[in-house]
Amino acid sequence: MRVLIVTAGSWGDVAPYTGLGVRLRAAGHEVVLATHERFEEAVTVHGLGFRPLPVDPRQELASQVGQGLAKAASPPVELARISRMARAFMPRLTVGVADAVREGADVILSSTVTDPMCAALGEALRVPSVGAYLQPIHPTGAFPPMMTGARSFGSHGNRLAALALWAATDRIFAPAVGALRRELGLPRRRFGGPLGLPRGRTVLHGYSPTVVPRPGDWPAGHEVCGYWWPHTPPDWRPDARLADFLDAGPPPVFAGFGSFVTADAERLSTLLADAMRRARVRGIIQAGWSGLHAENDDLITVSEVPHAWLFPRTAAVIHHAGAGTTAAGLRCGTPAVPVPVQLDQHFWAARLHALGVAPRPLRYQRLTAPRLADAITIAVHSSALRTRARALAAALAREDGGRQVVAALDRLN
Numbered sequence: 001m002r003v004l005i006v007t008a009g010s011w012g013d014v015a016p017y018t019g020l021g022v023r024l025r026a027a028g029h030e031v032v033l034a035t036h037e038r039f040e041e042a043v044t045v046h047g048l049g050f051r052p053l054p055v056d057p058r059q060e061l062a063s064q065v066g067q068g069l070a071k072a073a074s075p076p077v078e079l080a081r082i083s084r085m086a087r088a089f090m091p092r093l094t095v096g097v098a099d100a101v102r103e104g105a106d107v108i109l110s111s112t113v114t115d116p117m118c119a120a121l122g123e124a125l126r127v128p129s130v131g132a133y134l135q136p137i138h139p140t141g142a143f144p145p146m147m148t149g150a151r152s153f154g155s156h157g158n159r160l161a162a163l164a165l166w167a168a169t170d171r172i173f174a175p176a177v178g179a180l181r182r183e184l185g186l187p188r189r190r191f192g193g194p195l196g197l198p199r200g201r202t203v204l205h206g207y208s209p210t211v212v213p214r215p216g217d218w219p220a221g222h223e224v225c226g227y228w229w230p231h232t233p234p235d236w237r238p239d240a241r242l243a244d245f246l247d248a249g250p251p252p253v254f255a256g257f258g259s260f261v262t263a264d265a266e267r268l269s270t271l272l273a274d275a276m277r278r279a280r281v282r283g284i285i286q287a288g289w290s291g292l293h294a295e296n297d298d299l300i301t302v303s304e305v306p307h308a309w310l311f312p313r314t315a316a317v318i319h320h321a322g323a324g325t326t327a328a329g330l331r332c333g334t335p336a337v338p339v340p341v342q343l344d345q346h347f348w349a350a351r352l353h354a355l356g357v358a359p360r361p362l363r364y365q366r367l368t369a370p371r372l373a374d375a376i377t378i379a380v381h382s383s384a385l386r387t388r389a390r391a392l393a394a395a396l397a398r399e400d401g402g403r404q405v406v407a408a409l410d411r412l413n
Helices: 015-026 037-044 057-062 064-070 075-102 115-125 154-184 240-247 265-279 307-313 323-332 345-354 369-381 383-397 403-412
Strands: 002-006 030-036 049-053 107-110 129-133 203-205 222-224 253-256 283-286 299-302 316-319 336-338
Touching: 002 015, 002 075, 015 030, 015 037, 015 323, 015 403, 030 037, 030 075, 037 049, 049 075, 075 115, 075 154, 107 115, 107 403, 115 129, 115 154, 203 403, 240 299, 253 265, 253 369, 265 283, 265 369, 307 323, 316 323, 316 369, 323 336, 323 345, 323 383, 336 345, 336 369, 369 383
Parallel strands: 002 030, 002 107, 030 049, 107 129, 129 203, 203 222, 253 283, 253 316, 283 299, 316 336
Antiparallel strands: none
16 A cells, blocks of 8 residues: 655654654555655655655744744743744645645545645545544543643633634634635535544544543544654664763763754753753753754763664753653653743643653743753652653553554555
8 A cells, every 4th residue: 555644844743754654664555755855864764755845844943933932931822923833834835735645645644734734635536544643632621732731721621722722723724725625626614623624534643542541532533552653774873972972971861952943052052051060960962953062071962863772871851842752751761851842842741740750841931050950850860750761661662553553554455
């Protein structure tokens, strides 16, 4: 079966699908991944096909609007700013998704952001389309909507908040998806579900039910599969400098903010170095999209290093609580220090604390070196956090996130 996976966003929105793609290929499927051009090499190195999508996510995050999003002080402000950003690029992205799908596929697996377009294209071209999400977005009373922060509003309040979020996301997707439906000759549809999707679609979620259990009030067809782990290139090896640093002393603390882009990378780099000095730990800073950099006898900066290789060699992991980095930290059994910046990161940071593998999250907009140093000290020296992190990692190791996706495709044959 020719499987087309379509996703858009940062590297964290792409990496899990490389692992899923490799798993599906091993099951006998021909797999192509459609995403932004900047990720082409990172996809094809795994032997997967590639189709380019427009929009450079790093450029968008570095823009004035993207920087405003990073500085947002509350979920409503974040939502307003991400809406403004998305409305600007959504028409271009929709055209790119349509071009990728029209190249042909027997089934489409689509991420949260691309699913509204893929659902319409699948309907018009009579190609099955299945949601393949990295976050839980369907309304539930079990927890608040991802975009509203970590605070629960109670069972009824959580569902009402989700309905309000539906209305907001409809305004983002409706113009571009409505134009696509007209172009495809499809009837006008009232948007009756999250992200303007029709009800009753199959949606598979690529995170662990141990981390976020499947809510009992979700509809049939919405399943939580387990993580789709990113695939590490088979010939990857650490450079000698990193290997020597790891061998030269006790396990260091990792600090990385992934695809987050800050206009003041020097300030954040200095803050991280100061916090590690105060906590008296060795450290590794990952440059990421912000270009973070700080060096001394006990601190080095690295570029891209597979988290699955590096994190088990660390004493704690400081990160922005993106879905992918959160998963990688849980997989390695190392305590976390979550510093959420925006959007769903607050949700994942709260989950880490609730699971007992991290101290209380530190909001990025209020981050200081003393606060971060205190959190590092707790993460490194708490036996309770480490014991719980290792137990959770062992539970994740017993899960098979790709199995339900393979089974879903088998049912389509």
